[in-house]
Amino acid sequence: MLFCLLLATSGHALELSSRHHPVAVAIPESMTLPDGMRADDKGRLTCATCHGIEDLEDKRREDIDVEAEDFLRGGPWKKLDAFCFQCHDEKPYQRLNIHVQLDEKGAPREETCNYCHRETPDREHPPERDEVELRLPVERICLxxxxxxxxxxxxxxxxxxxxxxxxxxxxxxxxxxxxxxxxxxxxxxxxxxxxxxxxxxxxxxxxxxxxxxxxxxxxxxxxxxxxxxxxxxxxxxxxxxxxxxxxxxxxxxxxxxxxxxxxxxxxxxxxxxxxxxxxxxx
Ligand code: HEC
Ligand code: HEC
Ligand code: HEC
Ligand code: HEC
Ligand code: HEC
Ligand code: HEC
Incomplete structure (x- = not known):
């Protein structure tokens, strides 16, 4: 809600993707911001906490250079995770690398297949592409x-x-x-x-x-x-x-x-x- 208000006060309604990080949330006491990142005077996250681009919230999307080095402060970041872990503890966010799909013997770990596939496909006789049944449309499966x-x-x-x-x-x-x-x-x-x-x-x-x-x-x-x-x-x-x-x-x-x-x-x-x-x- 805070997030919407914040945007509403700016001239443009810069719509962020639903996966975008929450903004205008209070920084808990347990969290220490790294050097170079600052909260607003109420101790909340602002655009400028994370982004090194001035007045980002007032810009039109097409005017934003998401490829600028400082788009994410301290960037460019080779691994986005490293950016996140400046504020968050690494442990709870450690993710399953779903691409490690073969075990020590070279056999497939079926539990990884079923993360994306409805059924484990036949590796010997791969199905035609249009027969592959994924859990989500292909353009969303990685996101x-x-x-x-x-x-x-x-x-x-x-x-x-x-x-x-x-x-x-x-x-x-x-x-x-x-x-x-x-x-x-x-x-x-x-x-x-x-x-x-x-x-x-x-x-x-x-x-x-x-x-x-x-x-x-x-x-x-x-x-x-x-x-x-x-x-x-x-x-x-x-x-x-x-x-x-x-x-x-x-x-x-x-x-x-x-x-x-x-x-x-x-x-x-x-x-x-x-x-x-x-x-x-x-
Ligand atoms: C906690 C850090 C953080 C804050 C605060 C933050 N962002 Fe972001 N933003 C990110 C990250 C991380 C990405 C994704 C970058 C990538 O994928 O390489 C991103 C991506 C974006 C993008 C491009 C992708 C998209 O979702 O459209 C825009 C535009 C953007 N942010 C604008 C804003 C604005 C405007 C604010 C303030 C209202 C804001 N951000 C606040 C971290 C933050
Ligand atoms: C599967 C096809 C495909 C491959 C592979 C591919 N591109 Fe593209 N590329 C596209 C399409 C489609 C567009 C968007 C339409 C356009 O601008 O021509 C695009 C656009 C671009 C643009 C313009 C982006 C912008 O600013 O709008 C650049 C630069 C580019 N590609 C570079 C590369 C480079 C470098 C590689 C290799 C690492 C690559 N592409 C591989 C299909 C491809
Ligand atoms: C036009 C081709 C192209 C498209 C489309 C593309 N990538 Fe990439 N991606 C690359 C290239 C080139 C690299 C460099 C790494 C390499 O060659 O192994 C890369 C690297 C990556 C990495 C590793 C980054 C790192 O530094 O560790 C990830 C993760 C990734 N891509 C995910 C995605 C996801 C998710 C999508 C869809 C949203 C996507 N890519 C779309 C070409 C592409
Ligand atoms: C500048 C510090 C900062 C950075 C960098 C940052 N976060 Fe956060 N993040 C916060 C704060 C503050 C909150 C809100 C308080 C909380 O939930 O702990 C938060 C909340 C979250 C939440 C919980 C959201 C919810 O709705 O409950 C997730 C998930 C998250 N961050 C993931 C990430 C990821 C992934 C990245 C990297 C792309 C990242 N964060 C980068 C500060 C940061
Ligand atoms: C991260 C998601 C993901 C995981 C995990 C995954 N797949 Fe897939 N798979 C896809 C997608 C997307 C396609 C369709 C595009 C392609 O062929 O690469 C596909 C296609 C296939 C195909 C058909 C290839 C073709 O085009 O003919 C086979 C066979 C297959 N997967 C086997 C497996 C097996 C076995 C595992 C587990 C060891 C697995 N997959 C794990 C996403 C995944
Ligand atoms: C269950 C979560 C998950 C899903 C779904 C997923 N990935 Fe990944 N992917 C990871 C993790 C974890 C890594 C390891 C590096 C990292 O943390 O970014 C990774 C790494 C990568 C890399 C970099 C190469 C490497 O070995 O580090 C590429 C490229 C990539 N993923 C592409 C994809 C594509 C394409 C899809 C969709 C078909 C996809 N991923 C779906 C979790 C996932």
Whole structure:
């Protein structure tokens, strides 16, 4: 309620997602805010407690740069959890890594399958994609645990794929022997780029099982800390100018290098993943 009032007093009704963190709530005595984060004079959370963008609440959504380093104070954050744990105790929030799906013997842990699937699918004879029965629509299945904005550009990608791009996707699926599944409305979604499955759950010869996994799922991807490095910008490989020309507007990419990838349908590191959909002029 407080939250609505707060927004109502500002010029714009900036609507936050239902999963957004509560605002204007009192900070309990047991909680210590980290350096650089401040409560308002009544000891409550404000936008500026967490966000380093001035007058965020008065801005229009399209004017907010969610990819700015200080969008979340102290950022960019490699793991969102680390941001949360500055205020919250780690323990109660520790989450089940549902992607650890094989036991020590390499057998599937069925309890993990049933988190997303209505029934455990047959790994030997994977069902057709439209026969897979998930507990939630595919575009929502990841969001209980992950945010809609788990990383830069994820939200910008939940878009419908145009005809030309669809042709690229189909060609890439064929070329690499993989799947890049879209949601029911033809939008890019999390599992378009990510496999939800630990490598080995589905036969790696099967298109749904073929994936990039440089490391274990427990470890997660690894980044080199060369953010905003001039080397990156100079790197022709990224072909940013072409992309900007195509889109007719400036584009911010993730200025950090991937050192190791996991749960990816194709490697992003060398651009293969991006090229499955985007065509750049050579
Ligand atoms: C306790 C910390 C915290 C407070 C307080 C907070 N936010 Fe956020 N906000 C977050 C986090 C965390 C995210 C998700 C970032 C991500 O996914 O990378 C987020 C995301 C957002 C986003 C983009 C995604 C979305 O849900 O639309 C907007 C816009 C936003 N916040 C605005 C606000 C405004 C306006 C206020 C004050 C009314 C506010 N935030 C207060 C932590 C906070
Ligand atoms: C600046 C400190 C701060 C940060 C950073 C922060 N929180 Fe909170 N959070 C609070 C406060 C204060 C409350 C309200 C008091 C309470 O419930 O302990 C709260 C409440 C919550 C609640 C309970 C909400 C409810 O409706 O009961 C959850 C869940 C939560 N936070 C998760 C997160 C997650 C996930 C993140 C990271 C994305 C995060 N918090 C980051 C301060 C913070
Ligand atoms: C985090 C959610 C999630 C978990 C956990 C999960 N799956 Fe899936 N699974 C999906 C989604 C989404 C699809 C459809 C898209 C795809 O094929 O990747 C799918 C598809 C499949 C398919 C069909 C692949 C195809 O497209 O032909 C098989 C087989 C499968 N899962 C087996 C399993 C098994 C076995 C487990 C447990 C060890 C498991 N899944 C755990 C989300 C999950
Ligand atoms: C039950 C909660 C849960 C669900 C549902 C879930 N994840 Fe995760 N996921 C995790 C946890 C926990 C991690 C470990 C890292 C972390 O805490 O962020 C993780 C990590 C990841 C990673 C990073 C790789 C790694 O090994 O750390 C990717 C990519 C990912 N998830 C994609 C997905 C996708 C795509 C879906 C939906 C098909 C999904 N997740 C559904 C809990 C979940
Ligand atoms: C256009 C492709 C694309 C889409 C769509 C996408 N991701 Fe990612 N995601 C990536 C790339 C590239 C990485 C870098 C890590 C890697 O290559 O292993 C990544 C990394 C991650 C990580 C690990 C972050 C870390 O630093 O530990 C998580 C978690 C994740 N994605 C979840 C999601 C979820 C949830 C969605 C849907 C809301 C999503 N992704 C949509 C391409 C994508
Ligand atoms: C499965 C298809 C697909 C993959 C894979 C993919 N993209 Fe995209 N990308 C899209 C779609 C769809 C859009 C939104 C429509 C548009 O702007 O063309 C988009 C938009 C973008 C944008 C513009 C975002 C904005 O600001 O609006 C950038 C930048 C981008 N992609 C970069 C990448 C990079 C870098 C990779 C590889 C890590 C990648 N994409 C992988 C489909 C994809």
């Amino acid at each position: 209980g645990c992950h945010l809609k904005t788990p990383h830069l550009n994820a939200l910008a990608h939940s878009r419908k794929v145009e005809e030309k791009m669809l042709e690229n996707i189909q060609a890439a699926e064929k070329e690499h022997g993989i799947i890049l599944p879209l949601d029911g409305k033809g939008h890019v979604t999390c599992v378009t780029c990510h496999s939800p499955h630990e490598k080995g759950v589905i036969d790696p010869q099967h298109p749904a099982g073929r994936q990039t996994a440089d490391r274990g799922v427990e470890e997660g991807p690894e980044y080199l800390p060369s953010r905003w490095s001039p080397i990156y910008q100079a790197d022709k490989e990224e072909r940013l100018p072409e992309l900007e020309k195509k889109l007719g507007r400036p584009v911010t990419l993730q200025y950090r290098r991937l050192a190791a990838e996991v749960l990816m349908r194709l490697p992003a590191r060398d651009g293969s993943l991006c090229r499955a959909c985007h065509s750049f002029d050579d």
